[in-house]
Amino acid sequence: MYSCKEIAELISQSMDHQLTLRQKIGFYLHLSMCTFCVRHKKQMDFLKQLLDLNKKQPDVIHRSMTLSRTKKEEIKKCLRDHTHS
Numbered sequence: 001m002y003s004c005k006e007i008a009e010l011i012s013q014s015m016d017h018q019l020t021l022r023q024k025i026g027f028y029l030h031l032s033m034c035t036f037c038v039r040h041k042k043q044m045d046f047l048k049q050l051l052d053l054n055k056k057q058p059d060v061i062h063r064s065m066t067l068s069r070t071k072k073e074e075i076k077k078c079l080r081d082h083t084h085s
C-alpha cells in the first residue's frame, strides 16, 4: 500500500511517463480512500491543463496570469487595510 508521500511522487511521475499497471492499481486504491490525495491530484491535473494550454495558446495564460496578479494585489491591499483598522 502506498503512503500519501509516495502517491504525490507517482502523480508527478505520471506527468512525464506512464505508470506501470501495479503502480496504477495501488494509486487508484489509495485515491479511493484518501480525500487528501484526490484533492492533490485534481490540483496537479489542473496545473497540467494549464501547461498544455500554455503550449497551445500562450496568450490566454498570459491574460489570466495578469488578471490573477491584479487580484492578488487587491487581496494584499485589503489585508493591509484590514490590519490597520
Ligand SMILES: [Zn+2]
Binding pocket: 003, 004, 007, 030, 034, 036, 037
Ligand atoms: Zn493519500
